[in-house]
Amino acid sequence: MWSIYKKELNAFFSSVIGYIFIVVFLLITGFFVWINPDSNVLEYGFASLDVLFSVTPWVFLILIPAITMRSFAEEISAGTIEILATKPIKDVSIILGKYFAAMTLVLFSIVPTFIYFYTVYELGSPKGNLDSGAIWGSYLGVLFLASAFVAVGLFASSITKNQIVSFVLAVSLCFVMHYAFDMVSNLDVFYGRFDAFVQQLGMSAHFISIGRGVIDTRDLTYFLSVTAIFIFFTHTSLESRKW
Amino acid sequence: MSIKVHQLTKTYGSQKAVNEVSFEVATGQVLGFLGPNGAGKSTTMKMITCFLPPSSGTAEVAGYDILKAPMEVRRRIGYLPESNPLYYDMYVKEYLGFLAGVHQLGSKSKSRIAEMIELTGLQREQHKKIGQLSRGYKQRVGLAQALLHDPEVIILDEPTAGLDPNQLVEIRSLIKSLGRRKTVILSTHIMQEVQAMCDRVVIINRGNIVADDTAERLQQNLQQEAVWRVAFKETVDLKTIQRIAGVKQARQDKQAWILTAAKDADLSAAIFNFAKEQQLTLETLVKEQSSLEEIFQKLTN
Numbered sequence: 068m069w070s071i072y073k074k075e076l077n078a079f080f081s082s083v084i085g086y087i088f089i090v091v092f093l094l095i096t097g098f099f100v101w102i103n104p105d106s107n108v109l110e111y112g113f114a115s116l117d118v119l120f121s122v123t124p125w126v127f128l129i130l131i132p133a134i135t136m137r138s139f140a141e142e143i144s145a146g147t148i149e150i151l152a153t154k155p156i157k158d159v160s161i162i163l164g165k166y167f168a169a170m171t172l173v174l175f176s177i178v179p180t181f182i183y184f185y186t187v188y189e190l191g192s193p194k195g196n197l198d199s200g201a202i203w204g205s206y207l208g209v210l211f212l213a214s215a216f217v218a219v220g221l222f223a224s225s226i227t228k229n230q231i232v233s234f235v236l237a238v239s240l241c242f243v244m245h246y247a248f249d250m251v252s253n254l255d256v257f258y259g260r261f262d263a264f265v266q267q268l269g270m271s272a273h274f275i276s277i278g279r280g281v282i283d284t285r286d287l288t289y290f291l292s293v294t295a296i297f298i299f300f301t302h303t304s305l306e307s308r309k310w
Numbered sequence: 311m312s313i314k315v316h317q318l319t320k321t322y323g324s325q326k327a328v329n330e331v332s333f334e335v336a337t338g339q340v341l342g343f344l345g346p347n348g349a350g351k352s353t354t355m356k357m358i359t360c361f362l363p364p365s366s367g368t369a370e371v372a373g374y375d376i377l378k379a380p381m382e383v384r385r386r387i388g389y390l391p392e393s394n395p396l397y398y399d400m401y402v403k404e405y406l407g408f409l410a411g412v413h414q415l416g417s418k419s420k421s422r423i424a425e426m427i428e429l430t431g432l433q434r435e436q437h438k439k440i441g442q443l444s445r446g447y448k449q450r451v452g453l454a455q456a457l458l459h460d461p462e463v464i465i466l467d468e469p470t471a472g473l474d475p476n477q478l479v480e481i482r483s484l485i486k487s488l489g490r491r492k493t494v495i496l497s498t499h500i501m502q503e504v505q506a507m508c509d510r511v512v513i514i515n516r517g518n519i520v521a522d523d524t525a526e527r528l529q530q531n532l533q534q535e536a537v538w539r540v541a542f543k544e545t546v547d548l549k550t551i552q553r554i555a556g557v558k559q560a561r562q563d564k565q566a567w568i569l570t571a572a573k574d575a576d577l578s579a580a581i582f583n584f585a586k587e588q589q590l591t592l593e594t595l596v597k598e599q600s601s602l603e604e605i606f607q608k609l610t611n
Protein backbone atom coordinates (compact mmCIF):
# COMPACT_ATOMS: atom_id res chain seq x y z
CA MET A 68 0.00 0.00 0.00
CA TRP A 69 2.81 2.43 0.84
CA SER A 70 4.41 1.90 -2.55
CA ILE A 71 1.18 3.02 -4.17
CA TYR A 72 0.87 5.89 -1.70
CA LYS A 73 4.36 7.11 -2.49
CA LYS A 74 3.83 6.82 -6.22
CA GLU A 75 0.56 8.78 -6.07
CA LEU A 76 1.99 11.50 -3.88
CA ASN A 77 4.97 11.80 -6.22
CA ALA A 78 2.56 12.06 -9.13
CA PHE A 79 0.79 14.99 -7.43
CA PHE A 80 3.97 16.90 -6.77
CA SER A 81 6.01 16.01 -9.85
CA SER A 82 3.24 17.57 -11.92
CA VAL A 83 1.42 20.83 -11.24
CA ILE A 84 -1.69 19.10 -9.88
CA GLY A 85 -0.61 19.16 -6.25
CA TYR A 86 0.53 22.77 -6.30
CA ILE A 87 -2.55 23.98 -8.15
CA PHE A 88 -4.77 22.24 -5.64
CA ILE A 89 -3.09 23.91 -2.68
CA VAL A 90 -2.76 27.36 -4.26
CA VAL A 91 -6.31 27.48 -5.60
CA PHE A 92 -7.70 26.33 -2.27
CA LEU A 93 -5.78 29.02 -0.40
CA LEU A 94 -6.63 31.73 -2.93
CA ILE A 95 -10.36 31.08 -2.85
CA THR A 96 -10.65 30.66 0.91
CA GLY A 97 -8.29 33.64 1.43
CA PHE A 98 -10.47 35.77 -0.82
CA PHE A 99 -13.61 35.03 1.15
CA VAL A 100 -11.97 35.30 4.57
CA TRP A 101 -9.93 38.46 4.00
CA ILE A 102 -11.04 40.35 0.90
CA ASN A 103 -14.63 39.82 -0.16
CA PRO A 104 -16.46 42.82 1.36
CA ASP A 105 -19.59 40.80 2.14
CA SER A 106 -17.82 38.14 4.12
CA ASN A 107 -14.35 39.23 5.27
CA VAL A 108 -13.48 38.85 8.91
CA LEU A 109 -12.09 42.36 9.27
CA GLU A 110 -15.35 44.14 8.47
CA TYR A 111 -17.58 41.50 9.98
CA GLY A 112 -16.34 42.48 13.40
CA PHE A 113 -16.50 39.08 15.02
CA ALA A 114 -13.42 36.95 15.74
CA SER A 115 -14.59 33.80 14.00
CA LEU A 116 -13.62 31.61 11.09
CA ASP A 117 -17.18 30.67 10.12
CA VAL A 118 -16.58 32.01 6.63
CA LEU A 119 -13.68 29.65 6.06
CA PHE A 120 -15.73 26.64 7.07
CA SER A 121 -18.75 27.58 5.01
CA VAL A 122 -16.64 28.15 1.89
CA THR A 123 -14.41 25.08 2.23
CA PRO A 124 -17.06 22.44 1.36
CA TRP A 125 -17.86 24.30 -1.87
CA VAL A 126 -14.21 24.54 -2.83
CA PHE A 127 -13.61 20.87 -2.01
CA LEU A 128 -16.70 19.95 -3.98
CA ILE A 129 -14.83 21.02 -7.12
CA LEU A 130 -11.19 20.50 -6.17
CA ILE A 131 -11.33 17.02 -4.68
CA PRO A 132 -13.03 15.45 -7.71
CA ALA A 133 -10.37 17.24 -9.77
CA ILE A 134 -7.56 15.39 -7.99
CA THR A 135 -9.32 12.03 -7.76
CA MET A 136 -10.68 11.98 -11.31
CA ARG A 137 -7.47 10.58 -12.77
CA SER A 138 -6.72 8.10 -9.99
CA PHE A 139 -8.30 5.06 -11.61
CA ALA A 140 -9.64 6.46 -14.89
CA GLU A 141 -6.10 7.15 -16.07
CA GLU A 142 -4.85 3.71 -15.04
CA ILE A 143 -7.75 2.14 -16.86
CA SER A 144 -7.35 4.13 -20.06
CA ALA A 145 -3.56 3.73 -20.12
CA GLY A 146 -3.87 0.04 -19.23
CA THR A 147 -1.48 0.34 -16.28
CA ILE A 148 -4.22 -1.08 -14.08
CA GLU A 149 -3.33 -4.42 -15.70
CA ILE A 150 0.21 -4.08 -14.38
CA LEU A 151 -1.01 -3.20 -10.87
CA ALA A 152 -3.69 -5.88 -10.78
CA THR A 153 -1.26 -8.64 -11.75
CA LYS A 154 1.25 -7.69 -9.04
CA PRO A 155 1.14 -9.32 -5.62
CA ILE A 156 -0.86 -6.48 -4.14
CA LYS A 157 -4.49 -6.53 -3.07
CA ASP A 158 -7.01 -4.28 -4.78
CA VAL A 159 -7.89 -2.78 -1.43
CA SER A 160 -4.24 -1.74 -0.90
CA ILE A 161 -4.25 0.01 -4.26
CA ILE A 162 -7.40 1.90 -3.30
CA LEU A 163 -6.17 2.81 0.17
CA GLY A 164 -2.81 3.95 -1.19
CA LYS A 165 -4.60 6.35 -3.51
CA TYR A 166 -7.01 7.40 -0.78
CA PHE A 167 -4.27 8.32 1.68
CA ALA A 168 -2.29 10.14 -0.99
CA ALA A 169 -5.30 12.33 -1.80
CA MET A 170 -5.95 12.88 1.92
CA THR A 171 -2.33 13.94 2.39
CA LEU A 172 -2.74 16.54 -0.33
CA VAL A 173 -5.91 17.79 1.38
CA LEU A 174 -4.01 18.02 4.64
CA PHE A 175 -1.22 20.03 2.98
CA SER A 176 -3.82 22.52 1.77
CA ILE A 177 -5.55 22.86 5.13
CA VAL A 178 -2.45 23.33 7.28
CA PRO A 179 -1.59 26.83 5.89
CA THR A 180 -5.05 28.05 6.97
CA PHE A 181 -3.82 27.76 10.56
CA ILE A 182 -2.38 31.20 9.79
CA TYR A 183 -5.96 32.46 9.41
CA PHE A 184 -6.72 30.90 12.77
CA TYR A 185 -3.69 32.52 14.36
CA THR A 186 -4.47 35.94 12.84
CA VAL A 187 -8.08 35.91 13.98
CA TYR A 188 -6.89 34.73 17.39
CA GLU A 189 -4.57 37.76 17.59
CA LEU A 190 -7.27 40.13 16.31
CA GLY A 191 -9.74 39.08 18.98
CA SER A 192 -10.68 41.65 21.57
CA PRO A 193 -9.47 40.81 24.09
CA LYS A 194 -6.83 38.70 22.36
CA GLY A 195 -7.84 35.07 21.98
CA ASN A 196 -11.51 35.80 22.39
CA LEU A 197 -12.88 33.23 19.99
CA ASP A 198 -14.46 29.83 20.13
CA SER A 199 -11.37 27.65 19.67
CA GLY A 200 -13.34 24.48 20.33
CA ALA A 201 -15.66 25.24 17.44
CA ILE A 202 -12.72 25.96 15.16
CA TRP A 203 -10.87 22.74 15.99
CA GLY A 204 -14.14 20.91 15.59
CA SER A 205 -14.64 22.51 12.21
CA TYR A 206 -11.16 21.49 11.11
CA LEU A 207 -11.98 17.93 12.11
CA GLY A 208 -15.25 18.26 10.18
CA VAL A 209 -13.33 19.46 7.11
CA LEU A 210 -11.08 16.39 7.29
CA PHE A 211 -14.01 14.01 7.60
CA LEU A 212 -15.86 15.75 4.80
CA ALA A 213 -12.76 15.57 2.61
CA SER A 214 -12.43 11.89 3.43
CA ALA A 215 -15.97 11.23 2.20
CA PHE A 216 -15.42 13.35 -0.94
CA VAL A 217 -12.17 11.52 -1.72
CA ALA A 218 -13.87 8.14 -1.37
CA VAL A 219 -16.72 9.27 -3.64
CA GLY A 220 -14.15 10.64 -6.11
CA LEU A 221 -12.20 7.37 -6.17
CA PHE A 222 -15.38 5.45 -6.82
CA ALA A 223 -16.39 7.76 -9.68
CA SER A 224 -12.93 7.31 -11.14
CA SER A 225 -13.03 3.52 -10.87
CA ILE A 226 -16.09 3.03 -13.04
CA THR A 227 -14.88 4.83 -16.15
CA LYS A 228 -11.79 5.38 -18.23
CA ASN A 229 -12.88 8.88 -19.09
CA GLN A 230 -11.59 11.45 -16.64
CA ILE A 231 -14.24 14.04 -17.52
CA VAL A 232 -17.03 11.57 -16.87
CA SER A 233 -15.32 10.72 -13.60
CA PHE A 234 -15.07 14.39 -12.61
CA VAL A 235 -18.66 15.29 -13.45
CA LEU A 236 -19.96 12.19 -11.73
CA ALA A 237 -17.90 12.86 -8.59
CA VAL A 238 -19.02 16.50 -8.38
CA SER A 239 -22.67 15.50 -8.82
CA LEU A 240 -22.45 12.70 -6.26
CA CYS A 241 -20.69 14.91 -3.73
CA PHE A 242 -23.21 17.67 -4.29
CA VAL A 243 -26.13 15.33 -3.80
CA MET A 244 -24.57 13.74 -0.72
CA HIS A 245 -23.68 17.10 0.77
CA TYR A 246 -26.49 19.53 0.05
CA ALA A 247 -29.36 17.87 -1.74
CA PHE A 248 -30.75 16.15 1.35
CA ASP A 249 -30.79 19.48 3.14
CA MET A 250 -32.73 21.10 0.35
CA VAL A 251 -35.13 18.24 -0.17
CA SER A 252 -35.94 18.17 3.54
CA ASN A 253 -37.79 21.45 3.04
CA LEU A 254 -40.23 19.88 0.59
CA ASP A 255 -43.82 19.82 1.81
CA VAL A 256 -43.79 16.01 1.84
CA PHE A 257 -41.09 15.92 4.49
CA TYR A 258 -41.44 19.23 6.23
CA GLY A 259 -42.57 18.97 9.82
CA ARG A 260 -42.48 15.20 9.81
CA PHE A 261 -39.32 13.67 8.36
CA ASP A 262 -37.27 16.77 7.65
CA ALA A 263 -34.79 16.17 10.45
CA PHE A 264 -34.33 12.58 9.35
CA VAL A 265 -33.81 13.54 5.70
CA GLN A 266 -31.32 16.20 6.73
CA GLN A 267 -29.35 13.63 8.69
CA LEU A 268 -28.85 11.64 5.49
CA GLY A 269 -26.78 14.45 4.01
CA MET A 270 -23.24 15.44 4.91
CA SER A 271 -24.05 19.09 5.49
CA ALA A 272 -26.01 18.53 8.70
CA HIS A 273 -23.22 16.39 10.18
CA PHE A 274 -20.55 18.83 9.05
CA ILE A 275 -22.32 21.72 10.79
CA SER A 276 -22.87 19.59 13.84
CA ILE A 277 -19.16 18.77 14.20
CA GLY A 278 -18.37 22.44 13.55
CA ARG A 279 -20.15 23.46 16.74
CA GLY A 280 -17.23 22.01 18.61
CA VAL A 281 -19.15 19.13 20.10
CA ILE A 282 -17.81 15.84 18.86
CA ASP A 283 -20.76 13.54 18.46
CA THR A 284 -19.91 9.92 17.64
CA ARG A 285 -22.94 9.78 15.37
CA ASP A 286 -21.39 12.42 13.11
CA LEU A 287 -18.05 10.64 13.05
CA THR A 288 -19.71 7.31 12.38
CA TYR A 289 -21.67 8.91 9.57
CA PHE A 290 -18.58 10.22 7.74
CA LEU A 291 -16.54 7.08 8.34
CA SER A 292 -19.43 4.97 7.04
CA VAL A 293 -19.77 7.04 3.87
CA THR A 294 -16.02 6.74 3.32
CA ALA A 295 -16.05 3.00 3.95
CA ILE A 296 -19.08 2.42 1.73
CA PHE A 297 -17.56 4.24 -1.22
CA ILE A 298 -14.23 2.49 -0.78
CA PHE A 299 -16.16 -0.76 -0.81
CA PHE A 300 -17.99 0.31 -4.00
CA THR A 301 -14.65 1.20 -5.56
CA HIS A 302 -13.36 -2.24 -4.66
CA THR A 303 -16.40 -3.92 -6.20
CA SER A 304 -16.02 -1.85 -9.31
CA LEU A 305 -12.33 -2.76 -9.65
CA GLU A 306 -12.98 -6.46 -9.03
CA SER A 307 -15.61 -6.59 -11.74
CA ARG A 308 -13.02 -5.52 -14.36
CA LYS A 309 -15.76 -4.20 -16.59
CA TRP A 310 -14.35 -1.24 -18.41
CA MET B 311 4.99 -28.68 -14.94
CA SER B 312 5.20 -24.95 -14.42
CA ILE B 313 1.92 -24.11 -16.01
CA LYS B 314 -1.13 -26.32 -16.22
CA VAL B 315 -4.15 -24.86 -17.95
CA HIS B 316 -7.28 -26.88 -17.44
CA GLN B 317 -10.40 -26.30 -19.53
CA LEU B 318 -10.10 -22.56 -19.20
CA THR B 319 -13.15 -20.78 -20.55
CA LYS B 320 -14.12 -17.15 -20.84
CA THR B 321 -17.51 -16.10 -22.13
CA TYR B 322 -18.60 -12.58 -22.92
CA GLY B 323 -22.37 -12.68 -23.10
CA SER B 324 -23.13 -15.52 -25.48
CA GLN B 325 -19.75 -15.34 -27.18
CA LYS B 326 -17.03 -17.74 -26.11
CA ALA B 327 -13.74 -15.86 -26.27
CA VAL B 328 -11.83 -18.83 -24.92
CA ASN B 329 -13.37 -22.27 -25.09
CA GLU B 330 -12.17 -25.02 -22.74
CA VAL B 331 -8.51 -24.49 -23.48
CA SER B 332 -6.11 -26.97 -21.87
CA PHE B 333 -2.35 -27.25 -22.21
CA GLU B 334 0.75 -27.66 -20.08
CA VAL B 335 4.14 -26.05 -20.19
CA ALA B 336 7.20 -27.63 -18.60
CA THR B 337 9.86 -25.67 -16.75
CA GLY B 338 12.50 -24.36 -19.12
CA GLN B 339 10.21 -24.44 -22.12
CA VAL B 340 9.35 -21.54 -24.38
CA LEU B 341 5.80 -21.85 -25.64
CA GLY B 342 4.63 -19.83 -28.62
CA PHE B 343 1.01 -18.90 -28.47
CA LEU B 344 -0.14 -18.32 -31.99
CA GLY B 345 -3.37 -17.15 -33.49
CA PRO B 346 -5.04 -14.45 -35.56
CA ASN B 347 -6.16 -11.25 -33.86
CA GLY B 348 -9.10 -11.87 -31.59
CA ALA B 349 -8.43 -15.58 -31.30
CA GLY B 350 -8.33 -15.48 -27.51
CA LYS B 351 -4.57 -15.37 -26.91
CA SER B 352 -4.63 -12.26 -24.74
CA THR B 353 -7.74 -13.34 -22.87
CA THR B 354 -6.10 -16.67 -21.99
CA MET B 355 -2.99 -14.87 -20.77
CA LYS B 356 -5.05 -12.42 -18.75
CA MET B 357 -6.73 -15.34 -17.00
CA ILE B 358 -3.45 -17.12 -16.24
CA THR B 359 -2.02 -13.90 -14.78
CA CYS B 360 -5.07 -13.47 -12.50
CA PHE B 361 -6.22 -10.28 -14.23
CA LEU B 362 -9.48 -11.67 -15.58
CA PRO B 363 -11.46 -14.28 -13.68
CA PRO B 364 -12.26 -17.30 -15.88
CA SER B 365 -15.92 -18.17 -16.52
CA SER B 366 -15.03 -21.78 -15.86
CA GLY B 367 -11.99 -24.01 -15.67
CA THR B 368 -8.77 -23.09 -13.94
CA ALA B 369 -5.02 -22.96 -14.27
CA GLU B 370 -2.06 -23.75 -12.08
CA VAL B 371 1.11 -21.70 -12.08
CA ALA B 372 4.20 -23.07 -10.33
CA GLY B 373 1.93 -25.34 -8.32
CA TYR B 374 -0.53 -22.64 -7.23
CA ASP B 375 -4.10 -22.42 -8.42
CA ILE B 376 -5.06 -19.06 -9.96
CA LEU B 377 -8.41 -19.08 -8.18
CA LYS B 378 -7.33 -20.36 -4.78
CA ALA B 379 -3.96 -18.67 -4.36
CA PRO B 380 -3.88 -15.65 -6.69
CA MET B 381 -1.28 -13.80 -4.59
CA GLU B 382 1.17 -16.71 -4.76
CA VAL B 383 0.62 -16.93 -8.50
CA ARG B 384 1.20 -13.20 -8.96
CA ARG B 385 4.43 -13.39 -7.00
CA ARG B 386 5.76 -16.00 -9.41
CA ILE B 387 4.67 -14.48 -12.70
CA GLY B 388 6.31 -11.76 -14.73
CA TYR B 389 3.79 -10.35 -17.16
CA LEU B 390 4.09 -7.99 -20.08
CA PRO B 391 0.59 -7.01 -21.22
CA GLU B 392 -0.22 -6.56 -24.88
CA SER B 393 -0.05 -2.80 -25.20
CA ASN B 394 2.90 -2.49 -22.80
CA PRO B 395 1.19 0.02 -20.50
CA LEU B 396 3.58 2.31 -18.62
CA TYR B 397 3.45 5.46 -16.53
CA TYR B 398 4.80 8.01 -19.01
CA ASP B 399 5.36 10.63 -16.31
CA MET B 400 7.69 8.44 -14.30
CA TYR B 401 11.42 8.09 -14.72
CA VAL B 402 12.74 4.67 -15.72
CA LYS B 403 14.49 4.14 -12.40
CA GLU B 404 11.60 5.58 -10.42
CA TYR B 405 9.20 3.16 -12.12
CA LEU B 406 11.37 0.13 -11.41
CA GLY B 407 11.86 1.35 -7.85
CA PHE B 408 8.12 1.62 -7.40
CA LEU B 409 7.63 -1.96 -8.61
CA ALA B 410 10.47 -3.21 -6.43
CA GLY B 411 8.47 -1.75 -3.54
CA VAL B 412 5.29 -3.46 -4.70
CA HIS B 413 7.18 -6.76 -4.88
CA GLN B 414 8.73 -6.04 -1.49
CA LEU B 415 12.23 -6.74 -2.72
CA GLY B 416 13.63 -4.75 0.20
CA SER B 417 17.40 -4.54 0.31
CA LYS B 418 17.73 -6.44 -2.95
CA SER B 419 15.87 -3.67 -4.82
CA LYS B 420 18.88 -1.61 -5.85
CA SER B 421 20.94 -4.47 -7.20
CA ARG B 422 17.95 -6.01 -9.00
CA ILE B 423 17.08 -2.71 -10.67
CA ALA B 424 20.69 -2.22 -11.79
CA GLU B 425 20.74 -5.79 -13.11
CA MET B 426 17.51 -5.30 -15.07
CA ILE B 427 18.74 -2.05 -16.57
CA GLU B 428 21.85 -3.81 -17.76
CA LEU B 429 20.06 -6.92 -18.99
CA THR B 430 17.59 -4.92 -21.10
CA GLY B 431 20.22 -2.43 -22.29
CA LEU B 432 18.65 0.62 -20.70
CA GLN B 433 21.85 2.11 -19.24
CA ARG B 434 21.81 5.21 -21.37
CA GLU B 435 18.09 5.82 -20.93
CA GLN B 436 17.80 5.09 -17.21
CA HIS B 437 17.53 8.73 -16.14
CA LYS B 438 14.92 9.66 -18.73
CA LYS B 439 11.18 9.88 -18.36
CA ILE B 440 9.47 6.81 -19.78
CA GLY B 441 7.33 9.01 -22.03
CA GLN B 442 10.44 10.34 -23.75
CA LEU B 443 11.70 6.92 -24.78
CA SER B 444 11.28 5.45 -28.24
CA ARG B 445 9.02 2.49 -28.69
CA GLY B 446 11.80 -0.07 -28.57
CA TYR B 447 13.09 1.32 -25.29
CA LYS B 448 9.61 1.45 -23.81
CA GLN B 449 9.34 -2.24 -24.68
CA ARG B 450 12.58 -2.85 -22.80
CA VAL B 451 11.19 -1.04 -19.77
CA GLY B 452 8.15 -3.30 -20.02
CA LEU B 453 10.40 -6.35 -20.11
CA ALA B 454 12.48 -5.08 -17.19
CA GLN B 455 9.23 -4.65 -15.28
CA ALA B 456 8.22 -8.24 -16.01
CA LEU B 457 11.60 -9.68 -14.99
CA LEU B 458 12.39 -7.47 -12.00
CA HIS B 459 11.33 -9.91 -9.29
CA ASP B 460 13.05 -12.88 -10.92
CA PRO B 461 9.79 -14.76 -11.61
CA GLU B 462 9.64 -18.46 -12.38
CA VAL B 463 7.08 -18.00 -15.10
CA ILE B 464 7.20 -15.26 -17.72
CA ILE B 465 4.18 -14.37 -19.80
CA LEU B 466 4.73 -11.98 -22.66
CA ASP B 467 1.86 -10.77 -24.82
CA GLU B 468 3.29 -9.79 -28.20
CA PRO B 469 6.67 -8.76 -26.82
CA THR B 470 8.13 -7.81 -30.18
CA ALA B 471 5.28 -5.78 -31.64
CA GLY B 472 6.51 -2.55 -33.17
CA LEU B 473 10.24 -3.12 -32.84
CA ASP B 474 12.75 -2.42 -35.59
CA PRO B 475 14.76 -5.33 -37.03
CA ASN B 476 17.80 -4.74 -34.79
CA GLN B 477 15.69 -4.52 -31.67
CA LEU B 478 13.81 -7.63 -32.77
CA VAL B 479 17.02 -9.64 -32.86
CA GLU B 480 18.09 -8.38 -29.44
CA ILE B 481 14.79 -8.96 -27.72
CA ARG B 482 14.44 -12.40 -29.29
CA SER B 483 17.83 -13.49 -28.08
CA LEU B 484 17.02 -12.10 -24.64
CA ILE B 485 13.81 -14.11 -24.51
CA LYS B 486 15.58 -17.20 -25.76
CA SER B 487 18.21 -16.93 -23.05
CA LEU B 488 15.48 -16.46 -20.44
CA GLY B 489 13.85 -19.65 -21.69
CA ARG B 490 16.82 -21.70 -20.57
CA ARG B 491 16.05 -21.20 -16.90
CA LYS B 492 12.42 -20.12 -16.85
CA THR B 493 9.10 -21.06 -18.26
CA VAL B 494 8.01 -18.64 -20.94
CA ILE B 495 4.73 -18.21 -22.78
CA LEU B 496 4.73 -15.64 -25.52
CA SER B 497 2.05 -14.74 -27.97
CA THR B 498 2.62 -13.51 -31.46
CA HIS B 499 1.23 -13.68 -34.94
CA ILE B 500 4.63 -13.63 -36.59
CA MET B 501 5.77 -17.08 -37.68
CA GLN B 502 9.51 -16.49 -37.88
CA GLU B 503 9.33 -15.46 -34.27
CA VAL B 504 8.01 -18.87 -33.31
CA GLN B 505 10.68 -20.61 -35.32
CA ALA B 506 13.34 -18.40 -33.78
CA MET B 507 12.35 -18.67 -30.13
CA CYS B 508 9.87 -21.38 -29.29
CA ASP B 509 10.26 -25.02 -28.32
CA ARG B 510 6.57 -25.59 -28.80
CA VAL B 511 3.65 -23.97 -30.57
CA VAL B 512 0.03 -23.80 -29.54
CA ILE B 513 -2.19 -22.42 -32.27
CA ILE B 514 -5.49 -21.05 -31.15
CA ASN B 515 -8.40 -19.97 -33.30
CA ARG B 516 -11.74 -18.56 -32.21
CA GLY B 517 -11.06 -19.66 -28.67
CA ASN B 518 -10.16 -23.24 -29.52
CA ILE B 519 -6.77 -24.92 -29.67
CA VAL B 520 -6.25 -26.18 -33.21
CA ALA B 521 -2.66 -27.38 -32.92
CA ASP B 522 -0.16 -28.14 -30.16
CA ASP B 523 3.24 -29.39 -31.28
CA THR B 524 6.80 -28.39 -32.07
CA ALA B 525 7.23 -26.05 -35.00
CA GLU B 526 9.09 -28.65 -37.08
CA ARG B 527 6.61 -31.41 -36.57
CA LEU B 528 3.71 -29.10 -37.37
CA GLN B 529 5.43 -28.26 -40.60
CA GLN B 530 5.96 -31.91 -41.51
CA ASN B 531 2.60 -33.27 -40.52
CA LEU B 532 0.52 -30.69 -42.24
CA GLN B 533 2.37 -30.94 -45.47
CA GLN B 534 0.29 -33.16 -47.71
CA GLU B 535 2.13 -32.64 -50.95
CA ALA B 536 5.59 -31.69 -52.08
CA VAL B 537 6.02 -28.60 -54.18
CA TRP B 538 8.91 -28.13 -56.59
CA ARG B 539 10.02 -25.09 -58.45
CA VAL B 540 11.64 -25.80 -61.82
CA ALA B 541 12.89 -23.49 -64.56
CA PHE B 542 14.34 -24.37 -67.96
CA LYS B 543 16.21 -22.14 -70.30
CA GLU B 544 13.97 -23.26 -73.17
CA THR B 545 10.24 -22.78 -73.25
CA VAL B 546 8.25 -25.85 -72.38
CA ASP B 547 4.50 -26.20 -72.70
CA LEU B 548 2.13 -27.65 -70.16
CA LYS B 549 1.53 -30.89 -72.01
CA THR B 550 5.20 -31.75 -72.14
CA ILE B 551 5.84 -30.90 -68.55
CA GLN B 552 3.07 -33.18 -67.36
CA ARG B 553 4.99 -36.09 -68.77
CA ILE B 554 7.33 -35.96 -65.81
CA ALA B 555 6.63 -39.06 -63.73
CA GLY B 556 4.75 -38.31 -60.53
CA VAL B 557 3.58 -34.79 -61.31
CA LYS B 558 0.02 -34.25 -60.19
CA GLN B 559 -0.32 -30.65 -61.07
CA ALA B 560 1.68 -28.03 -62.87
CA ARG B 561 1.31 -24.32 -63.22
CA GLN B 562 3.47 -21.56 -64.57
CA ASP B 563 4.85 -18.83 -62.32
CA LYS B 564 6.69 -16.24 -64.41
CA GLN B 565 9.65 -18.14 -65.97
CA ALA B 566 9.34 -21.13 -63.67
CA TRP B 567 7.00 -24.07 -63.29
CA ILE B 568 5.49 -24.98 -59.98
CA LEU B 569 5.04 -28.73 -59.80
CA THR B 570 3.03 -30.53 -57.18
CA ALA B 571 3.56 -34.16 -56.33
CA ALA B 572 2.72 -36.60 -53.55
CA LYS B 573 4.26 -35.86 -50.16
CA ASP B 574 7.08 -38.38 -50.28
CA ALA B 575 7.64 -38.61 -54.02
CA ASP B 576 11.17 -37.79 -55.10
CA LEU B 577 10.69 -35.59 -58.11
CA SER B 578 14.23 -34.39 -58.52
CA ALA B 579 15.46 -37.48 -60.32
CA ALA B 580 12.40 -37.54 -62.56
CA ILE B 581 12.84 -33.90 -63.46
CA PHE B 582 16.50 -34.37 -64.18
CA ASN B 583 15.83 -37.32 -66.47
CA PHE B 584 13.06 -35.42 -68.18
CA ALA B 585 15.43 -32.53 -68.91
CA LYS B 586 18.01 -34.93 -70.33
CA GLU B 587 15.45 -36.66 -72.55
CA GLN B 588 14.03 -33.43 -73.90
CA GLN B 589 17.48 -31.88 -74.11
CA LEU B 590 16.50 -28.98 -71.94
CA THR B 591 18.83 -26.87 -69.84
CA LEU B 592 17.85 -26.94 -66.21
CA GLU B 593 18.20 -23.56 -64.53
CA THR B 594 16.39 -23.99 -61.25
CA LEU B 595 15.35 -27.00 -59.24
CA VAL B 596 14.16 -26.34 -55.69
CA LYS B 597 11.90 -28.18 -53.32
CA GLU B 598 9.73 -25.60 -51.60
CA GLN B 599 8.98 -25.88 -47.90
CA SER B 600 5.43 -24.99 -47.12
CA SER B 601 5.96 -22.20 -44.64
CA LEU B 602 4.53 -21.98 -41.18
CA GLU B 603 2.49 -19.08 -42.55
CA GLU B 604 0.64 -21.42 -44.85
CA ILE B 605 0.09 -23.91 -42.05
CA PHE B 606 -1.21 -21.12 -39.91
CA GLN B 607 -3.58 -20.04 -42.65
CA LYS B 608 -4.76 -23.58 -43.21
CA LEU B 609 -5.46 -24.10 -39.53
CA THR B 610 -7.12 -20.82 -38.81
CA ASN B 611 -9.26 -20.30 -41.89
